[in-house]
Amino acid sequence: MTSANTDVLNQSVKAFKQLDIDDRLAAMALIYQDVASAVPPEVGSASEVSGLVAKIQKLSQERQVDALRDLLPASRNDQNETTLDPNPAKALTELVSGENTVPTSEYGSMKTESKLAFWYQVAQKLGNGVVGIPSDYNPSAKVTELLNSLRSLDTEQKLNFLTQVV
Numbered sequence: 436m437t438s439a440n441t442d443v444l445n446q447s448v449k450a451f452k453q454l455d456i457d458d459r460l461a462a463m464a465l466i467y468q469d470v471a472s473a474v475p476p477e478v479g480s481a482s483e484v485s486g487l488v489a490k491i492q493k494l495s496q497e498r499q500v501d502a503l504r505d506l507l508p509a510s511r512n513d514q515n516e517t518t519l520d521p522n523p524a525k526a527l528t529e530l531v532s533g534e535n536t537v538p539t540s541e542y543g544s545m546k547t548e549s550k551l552a553f554w555y556q557v558a559q560k561l562g563n564g565v566v567g568i569p570s571d572y573n574p575s576a577k578v579t580e581l582l583n584s585l586r587s588l589d590t591e592q593k594l595n596f597l598t599q600v601v
Contacts, residue, residue, distance in 0.1 A: 443584055444592055448599045450581050456504045458578045459600075463507070464568055465582060466597065467558035473590040484553040487541055488565075491557065496566040503557070506542045507601075550601035551594075 451462060491499055542553065561567040574582065585593055 440588060440592060443587055444596055444599075447581060447584050447588075447596055450577070450584070451596075451600050454575075454577055454581070456507060458575050459507055460500075460503055461568060461572065461574060462578050462581055463554055463597075463600075464558055464561055465574070465578075466585065466593065467555060469585075470590055470593045470597070471555070471558065473594065484545070484549050484556060487553060488556045488560070492560065492564045499566045505539055506553075547598055547601060551597055554597070554601060 451459060454462060491502055494502055542550065545553065557565050585596060588596065
């Protein structure tokens with residue numbers, strides 16, 4: 436990898452981490468669409484993440500977005516947190532009934548390869564089981580700038596980018 440591409444990669448990772456969560460989700464979806472054919476088959480079929488993807492699919496579309504918002508920044512530090520409905524009454528119902536849906540600990544404790552597989556599986560199901568990007572969605576200027584910078588990278592470097600942001 437050339438020094439220039441390394442700089443672009445590092446700057447892109449930094450730019451991604453500075454996006455708000457909805458822009459990060461949109462960028463992830465758009466990047467995965469771009470590199471989907473290059474993702475190794477074993478990544479896309481990782482069974483250990485299928486359960487988490489299935490949990491996401493069982494949620495309403497609104498809750499799917501909320502859960503994905505919570506999961507994207509989840510790390511090992513989030514192991515005791517769970518996603519709840521942002522509506523306090525619904526969140527209380529989830530806590531009382533034990534239906535607190537998607538534990539961030541499950542995602543946060545995954546290895547990087549599993550996180551890549553999770554987002555790959557989510558991207559494959561966008562619009563078909565997982566809420567898709569709205570047809571009238573226009574990426575923000577920051578997302579557009581990020582995507583443009585990533586275009587100069589080859590597929591392996593884009594996968595390296597994804598590895599660093601999950």
